[in-house]
Amino acid sequence: MLVPVVAIAAIAGWNYFGVQQPLSKALAADSRNEGLSVFAHYQWYVNSDVLIFDLRGVSGTNSEADVFRSMLQFAQAVQSRNFSKVILAYKGTPRFMLEGAYFKQLGAEFAYQNPVYTLRTLPGHVYNLDGTPAFGTWTGGLLGVVGHQMQDLNAFGKQWFINDAASGN
Numbered sequence: 001m002l003v004p005v006v007a008i009a010a011i012a013g014w015n016y017f018g019v020q021q022p023l024s025k026a027l028a029a030d031s032r033n034e035g036l037s038v039f040a041h042y043q044w045y046v047n048s049d050v051l052i053f054d055l056r057g058v059s060g061t062n063s064e065a066d067v068f069r070s071m072l073q074f075a076q077a078v079q080s081r082n083f084s085k086v087i088l089a090y091k092g093t094p095r096f097m098l099e100g101a102y103f104k105q106l107g108a109e110f111a112y113q114n115p116v117y118t119l120r121t122l123p124g125h126v127y128n129l130d131g132t133p134a135f136g137t138w139t140g141g142l143l144g145v146v147g148h149q150m151q152d153l154n155a156f157g158k159q160w161f162i163n164d165a166a167s168g169n
Contacts, residue, residue: 015041019051022077026070033070035059040074043087044098051078051103053090056117058165068119079107087129090161096134097127123152131151134159 019040027033037057043050053071071088083100098106102125106118121133135152138145 009077013034015045018042018048019066019078020081023053023074026073026077028074030069032066033064034072036066036076038070041079050098051081051085051086052084052089052094052102053086054092055161056091058161062073064154064162065119067157067161069115072111072115072118075103075107076110077107079104079110088126088160094129095132095160097129098125099127119153120146123156125158161165 019042020131021109023040027038030106036055039052039054039056041052041054042048043052053068053074058067076135081104083103085100086098086103087094088096088098093095124137126134128134135156136148138148
């Protein structure tokens, strides 16, 4: 009876110290993250190759930008780690994924990259859970491309968490 308890405690500790603690520290370091509830863990709690970024709650004072910034801050906190993919979930339900190398790049670039550029290009790196691109890539004139990218960013936020949060889910 003791072995399962020890195993569960070890897995919980591994997840906490491996990914939840860096997330908690990143969120606490920025007062704009107050009101966000985010949980990080390995896939199935044992597959450290896949990271789950699970947005659990957004207060009425938080914006879509706060959620995206918190994800980028977490990417920076774990940029030394290698993941094959990062699953973006809302209240325990997986919604989208990012390639692990791209998540690592986001973390490495967070300190110096223009956040508007990062956010407007983010949807082009978002995948459905079946591996297909969630949003298109755009070509053409700068204004047209930027406009489409910003529309995609808004659609991404709505599909990931805004629609559910707005309906009270």
